Amino acid sequence: MRDAVARFVHDGDTVVIEGFTHLICFAAGHEIIRQRRRDLTLARLTPDLIYDQMIGAGCARKLVFSWAGNPGVGSLHAFRRAVEAPGTAPLEIEEYSHFGMVARFSAGAARLPFWPLRDYMGTDLPRVNPRISSVTCPYTGEDLATVPALNPDVTIVHAQRADADGNTQIWGLVGVQREAAFASERVIVVVEELVDERLIRSDPNRTAIPGMIVDAVVVEPWGAHPSYAQGYYDRDNDFYVAWEDISRSPDRLTRYLDEFVYGVPDRAAYLEKQPHVARLKAKERWCAGVNYGY
Amino acid sequence: MAAVAARELQDGEVVFVGIGLPNLACNLARATHAPRLVLLYESGAVGAVPERLPVSIGDPALVTGSLMVCGMADVFQCILQNGRIEVGFLGGAQVDRYGNINTTVIGPYARPKVRLPGSGGAAEIAIHARRTLIVAKLGPRAFPERVDFVTSPGLRPQGRLRRELRMPGAGPVKVITDKGILEADDATGEMVLAALYPGVSMSDVRAGVGWSLRCRPELAPVAPPTEQELRLLRDVLDPKGLFLKQ
Numbered sequence: 437m438r439d440a441v442a443r444f445v446h447d448g449d450t451v452v453i454e455g456f457t458h459l460i461c462f463a464a465g466h467e468i469i470r471q472r473r474r475d476l477t478l479a480r481l482t483p484d485l486i487y488d489q490m491i492g493a494g495c496a497r498k499l500v501f502s503w504a505g506n507p508g509v510g511s512l513h514a515f516r517r518a519v520e521a522p523g524t525a526p527l528e529i530e531e532y533s534h535f536g537m538v539a540r541f542s543a544g545a546a547r548l549p550f551w552p553l554r555d556y557m558g559t560d561l562p563r564v565n566p567r568i569s570s571v572t573c574p575y576t577g578e579d580l581a582t583v584p585a586l587n588p589d590v591t592i593v594h595a596q597r598a599d600a601d602g603n604t605q606i607w608g609l610v611g612v613q614r615e616a617a618f619a620s621e622r623v624i625v626v627v628e629e630l631v632d633e634r635l636i637r638s639d640p641n642r643t644a645i646p647g648m649i650v651d652a653v654v655v656e657p658w659g660a661h662p663s664y665a666q667g668y669y670d671r672d673n674d675f676y677v678a679w680e681d682i683s684r685s686p687d688r689l690t691r692y693l694d695e696f697v698y699g700v701p702d703r704a705a706y707l708e709k710q711p712h713v714a715r716l717k718a719k720e721r722w723c724a725g726v727n728y729g730y
Numbered sequence: 731m732a733a734v735a736a737r738e739l740q741d742g743e744v745v746f747v748g749i750g751l752p753n754l755a756c757n758l759a760r761a762t763h764a765p766r767l768v769l770l771y772e773s774g775a776v777g778a779v780p781e782r783l784p785v786s787i788g789d790p791a792l793v794t795g796s797l798m799v800c801g802m803a804d805v806f807q808c809i810l811q812n813g814r815i816e817v818g819f820l821g822g823a824q825v826d827r828y829g830n831i832n833t834t835v836i837g838p839y840a841r842p843k844v845r846l847p848g849s850g851g852a853a854e855i856a857i858h859a860r861r862t863l864i865v866a867k868l869g870p871r872a873f874p875e876r877v878d879f880v881t882s883p884g885l886r887p888q889g890r891l892r893r894e895l896r897m898p899g900a901g902p903v904k905v906i907t908d909k910g911i912l913e914a915d916d917a918t919g920e921m922v923l924a925a926l927y928p929g930v931s932m933s934d935v936r937a938g939v940g941w942s943l944r945c946r947p948e949l950a951p952v953a954p955p956t957e958q959e960l961r962l963l964r965d966v967l968d969p970k971g972l973f974l975k976q
């Protein structure tokens with residue numbers, strides 16, 4: 437992880453760590469904080485705790501997003517402080533809805549300049565974000581909203597498994613990881629397990645990201661904690677609840693980062709400080725196999 | 731509120747579910763009169779049958795046993811924009827006279843007094859769902875004459891009819907509150923009082939609304955939650971009171 441971040445994540449980059457509640461790569465976010473990257477444009481549908489931590493750590497210049505809350509719990513207070521009192525920690529924001537962000541990644545993945553969508557009429561979002569525009573359809577004459585392509589410098593995707601070439605399989609909620617990876621200039625895949633290419637080939641429909649677009653594969657078990665990995669471990673909801681209190685105070689947030697991010701060299705050391713994660717281990721719910729024969 | 735909201739859902743409908751009370755209401759409906767209700771979450775779970783109350787709309791329990799898990803591009807393009815959602819269920823910090831919802835900012839956008847999470851999928855759900863149900867607790871700050879920011883458009887966007895702006899869905903048809911039910915008035919697009927909960931007076935409701943609320947000529951009574959509904963909500967669906975307490 438240290439090498440992948442050092443090599444592929446640079447100051448000033450547009451960085452995407454995707455994953456909708458599921459498979460959010462906290463291990464990568466922590467490494468970026470440890471390596472003290474600065475002036476990043478952080479883009480993600482739901483900034484979640486990981487971007488709140490990166491904002492609190494001073495990594496971000498700008499946030500591009502569509503829903504900035506603590507899912508099922510409340511607020512992201514480092515984000516709120518930066519936006520409600522811009523004097524203290526300036527953070528530029530560029531805001532869409534989920535459909536808008538999804539469409540931005542779709543355009544980016546297809547290498548088109550924009551994506552049309554039937555959206556935003558009657559809302560105040562285009563008023564505060566001039567990048568939400570419109571186009572007249574050449575076939576029907578209908579006015580359609582448009583959003584610009586999002587092509588990150590680097591996208592980091594956490595997944596259940598990949599082979600050494602980065603052929604990556606994901607199951608459970610898949611969010612926009614596939615589109616974000618294809619839209620990106622560089623792709624880092626972080627996995628719970630490194631598997632043999634034969635296992636990938638035995639179930640090719642499950643491959644979300646092909647190795648041809650992957651620059652680095654990092655093996656990092658429990659790398660999504662306190663987020664979750666379907667079939668591996670559940671969300672550590674107690675930590676999401678605790679973040680409400682930690683993030684409310686800049687001092688507590690700094691103490692958290694000192695202990696669990698700066699204070700550890702890597703993910704293995706972080707996990708040693710999480711003695712209770714075993715309770716989150718997933719129960720077994722296997723699917724029936726399918727026949728790929730012909 | 732959860733029980734009243736559940737009764738609005740018909741068996742077999744496809745409902746786009748938000749977290750919190752909408753989620754509780756949808757699961758209650760599925761456990762009572764609407765076993766074939768299709769729960770669809772913006773996270774991509776279609777036909778979810780959660781065995782525990784999901785703590786968020788991205789909960790792994792939504793995946794296990796569902797009919798389909800798709801990417802979010804499919805959720806918004808192939809399902810929502812395709813016109814497949816019959817009911818959208820929304821909440822919000824502010825709801826106004828015309829059913830506009832604000833989940834973005836209290837105060838000016840550039841320097842907000844309170845920065846809220848933002849749209850998520852709520853803007854497009856309000857535009858595309860064939861009808862929308864809003865769930866919110868009454869209060870003068872929660873129900874202002876005009877919201878500070880229109881995240882999800884209601885019935886008179888920019889003073890015009892929704893169809894003039896080519897919005898596919900009918901918009902908010904009802905606002906289910908903790909004291910009664912407001913319904914959209916067809917002629918004006920205004921939310922008017924249509925039903926009161928047992929023991930609630932009209933002035934109780936008016937005290938929680940920031941505009942001069944009009945009433946239907948005859949108010950419908952709302953049956954209190956049945957014992958079965960209460961048992962399911964308290965003992966089965968939300969035993970820890972995660973959402974019922976709110």
